[in-house]
Amino acid sequence: MNWANMLLALIGFSGGVAVGSGFVAFITVLDIIPRLVQLTRSHRHLRKMEWALVGGVVFFTLLDFYGWQIFLPRWCASLYGLLAGVFVGMLAAGLTEALNVFPILAKRLQMDEKLLYLLMAMVLGKIAGSLLQWMLPL
Amino acid sequence: MKHPLFLRLRKRLSVQPDSVITLGDICQVYWDGEREEMVRRIPIHRVDPKDGNLLILDIMQVIAKVRTALPETELEITGAPQIIVEVRRPRREPNRLLVGIVWLILFIGSGLAIMNFHTDVSMPEVHQRIYFLLTGAHEKHPLWLQIPYSIGIGLGMLLFFNHLFKKKLNEEPSPLDVELFLYQQNLDEYYIQHENKENQRIKS
Numbered sequence: 001m002n003w004a005n006m007l008l009a010l011i012g013f014s015g016g017v018a019v020g021s022g023f024v025a026f027i028t029v030l031d032i033i034p035r036l037v038q039l040t041r042s043h044r045h046l047r048k049m050e051w052a053l054v055g056g057v058v059f060f061t062l063l064d065f066y067g068w069q070i071f072l073p074r075w076c077a078s079l080y081g082l083l084a085g086v087f088v089g090m091l092a093a094g095l096t097e098a099l100n101v102f103p104i105l106a107k108r109l110q111m112d113e114k115l116l117y118l119l120m121a122m123v124l125g126k127i128a129g130s131l132l133q134w135m136l137p138l
Numbered sequence: 139m140k141h142p143l144f145l146r147l148r149k150r151l152s153v154q155p156d157s158v159i160t161l162g163d164i165c166q167v168y169w170d171g172e173r174e175e176m177v178r179r180i181p182i183h184r185v186d187p188k189d190g191n192l193l194i195l196d197i198m199q200v201i202a203k204v205r206t207a208l209p210e211t212e213l214e215i216t217g218a219p220q221i222i223v224e225v226r227r228p229r230r231e232p233n234r235l236l237v238g239i240v241w242l243i244l245f246i247g248s249g250l251a252i253m254n255f256h257t258d259v260s261m262p263e264v265h266q267r268i269y270f271l272l273t274g275a276h277e278k279h280p281l282w283l284q285i286p287y288s289i290g291i292g293l294g295m296l297l298f299f300n301h302l303f304k305k306k307l308n309e310e311p312s313p314l315d316v317e318l319f320l321y322q323q324n325l326d327e328y329y330i331q332h333e334n335k336e337n338q339r340i341k342s
Contacts (some may be wrong), residue, residue, distance in 0.1 A: 032298075035298055039297065063271055067271070069274050070271065070272060071273065071274040072272050072273055074273055074282050077269050077272045077273055078282050078283060078285075080268065080272060080283060081282070081285070081286035081290065082287065082290040082293075084290060085291045086290040086291070086297065087290075088290070089290060089292060089294020089298070090294040090298045092248075092251075092255075093294065093298035093299060097298075097299075097314065100317065100321065102317065103320075103321035103322075104321070105240065107321065109236065110232050111236075112318075114232060117241060119295075119299060121240075121241040121242075121244040121248070122245070122295065123248075123295045123296060124292070125247065125248035125249040125252075126249060126251075126292060127288050127289060127292040129248065129250060129251075129253045130253070130284075130288035131285065131288045132253075133253045134262075134279065134284040134285070134288065
């Protein structure tokens with residue numbers, strides 16, 4: 001029996017539990033899954049959505065750690081990028097909402113009617129910032 | 139048989155400056171089906187410039203006024219114990235320049251924030267890694283992945299706030315609507331606590 005390996009396994013497992021529960025807690029606070037379920041009216045499939053999240057985390061962890069390569073055509077990377085971007089966008093939007101940025105802006109500056117413009121400013125800003133970051137170093 | 143006068147205080151009222159608030163403005167009234175009109179016209183409060191733009195009318199004030207006018211009537215009261223009265227000032231159009239400045243701040247700030255986030259989580263390295271794992275090719279700038287990714291961020295935000303489709307996907311309010319509502323509700327509760335003189339007493 002190798003005690004050092006046992007200990008390593010225990011440490012790894014504990015770290016995994018901490019990170020996994022933290023991830024779920026974070027996603028929950030931002031209400032992303034309820035939002036998606038509400039938009040697609042798929043309340044019956046809520047469990048499946050949760051499993052998608054868990055499955056994604058586990059799958060991509062394995063993909064990364066074991067360096068599995070899948071040799072897909074380039075457009076698959078594009079599709080992946082688009083979907084990943086949508087997810088990050090929802091993270092950003094959820095965070096903005098959790099921090100009450102818009103209600104306070106609207107109330108303080110009396111811009112209730114212009115709220116859509118302000119939202120578009122943030123959306124376009126994110127796209128522009130992201131594109132700049134990737135394309136400028138070329 | 140007795141006919142109690144039923145009063146149900148509304149939640150909010152919006153009035154012009156210098157108007158007189160009557161019982162009918164702040165309450166739903168039911169008596170015996172005939173005499174309500176008279177009761178509705180009982181004046182409760184005259185809006186004064188020194189009231190500011192928010193005042194709270196407490197149910198006890200209302201009871202006092204109704205009792206003075208109708209000493210014999212039995213009162214039956216339901217609903218909230220106070221009402222928030224908002225005095226409408228002539229509303230200014232939001233300044234275009236100000237809106238523009240705020241727009242620019244949000245635009246630049248959110249762009250900076252996303253770049254900070256990407257650097258913070260080593261997004262370029264992750265993108266290179268994912269690109270390598272998916273296609274088997276090393277690429278320092280996997281733009282085929284990153285440009286759709288960038289567009290996706292915008293799409294995701296719009297999706298979250300449900301503004302992608304002008305026509306609502308369903309009847310439910312967007313999180314932004316709910317957020318505005320909750321914020322207003324919190325403000326109202328604050329006003330009720332702090333502006334209602336009946337809620338605070340210091341006994342000396």
